[in-house]
Amino acid sequence: MPAADIKRLLAEKPAALGLSVPGMPIGSPGMEVEGQPADAYTVWLFQSSGQRTPFAKLGG
Numbered sequence: 001m002p003a004a005d006i007k008r009l010l011a012e013k014p015a016a017l018g019l020s021v022p023g024m025p026i027g028s029p030g031m032e033v034e035g036q037p038a039d040a041y042t043v044w045l046f047q048s049s050g051q052r053t054p055f056a057k058l059g060g
């Protein structure tokens with residue numbers, strides 16, 4: 001997950017448990033593959049209620 005999203009979470013301090021990027025999408029930090037285009041992926045916010053909502057949409 002991009003550091004910018006973690007910084008945004010810490011700055012905004014929503015009532016949430018944390019962020020997740022499931023599935024190790026190509027092009028996410030640490031998952032870059034030379035010669036392969038980045039996947040589109042979503043950074044999910046897990047709320048204290050147990051619901052998840054999109055926090056950021058990246059790549060693609």
Ligand SMILES: [Cu+2]
Binds near residue numbers: 024030031
């Ligand atoms: Cu990976």
